Amino acid sequence: MKSLNHDQVFYAFAPNLKPRLTVDQHEEFVLNTCDCFANQLGSDEDTLDNLDWDRINPATGPVAIEGVKPGDVVRIDIKKLELTGKSVMTTIPGAGMISGITEASTRVMGNDNGVLSVATEKGDLLLPLKPMIGVIGLAPAEGSIPTGTPGKHGGNMDCNLIGEGASLYLQAAVDGGLFGCGDAHALMGDGEVLVCGAETPARVTLAASVVDVPQLPTPFVETEELYAAIATAKTSDEALKQAVDNMFDFLTGIAGLSQGDAGRLMSLVGNLKFCQVVDPEITVRFEFPKDVLSQLGFAGIGA
Ligand code: CA
């Protein structure tokens, strides 16, 4: 299987990047990814003072997907997400959303046997893993978007739905799409309030293909249970509104519901959630259960 190593990375999504790998549509490929610190923190003694801040949020890639043209909606399937090293978290005074953090610290955590080992001063905790990918995107049409920034192109969305078995839909802006991902987390709650999850190197098996649903509001996620419209904006108010409107557009435009039915069902069984509130902009999502749509005869995106 074609693959890239964890040192074949870039730090900004841009149209002029040279692809390191070209894959066919539906062809599985592997991206080995660093954690968001480029694997620089190996023990609790490794402090942020020793960190090279130019190497934050590396994305492995870029990967060109054969036949992808600007405007195409590309479905990216996360076939497998395997953690390949320990997890690390940091506290950074002044970073994130928690005002009370005044001490810098590094904590390295084991993630074997399906659980994250979290040592607290009150005792040790074993928390079930829920691996996800923080940074995942395609190149924009112009300019250069740092991998730490989320947006319409994807990027640092930190959406904890984007794990093994999930599909992410993004709109390509350049030939080949120029895909990349990195910043896997072994576990992260909605919001990422500390500005990190359990940051972990990973081996990601992927496949990508164009779907003939050009009006799909992107970014859009599909898991086994639900659909989610993702939106990023400078303020949470704007992001929340856009995610709601995008899901409404999906339900009325693609799933074929009437305005009233879409609105009623969004209010009854839809859930509006934060992905992250700490990257330069705010990312939110509106989730809607797939089984409700299948009961109404919707066969799936592109079906
Ligand atoms: Ca992230």
Ligand code: ZN
């Ligand atoms: Zn991260």
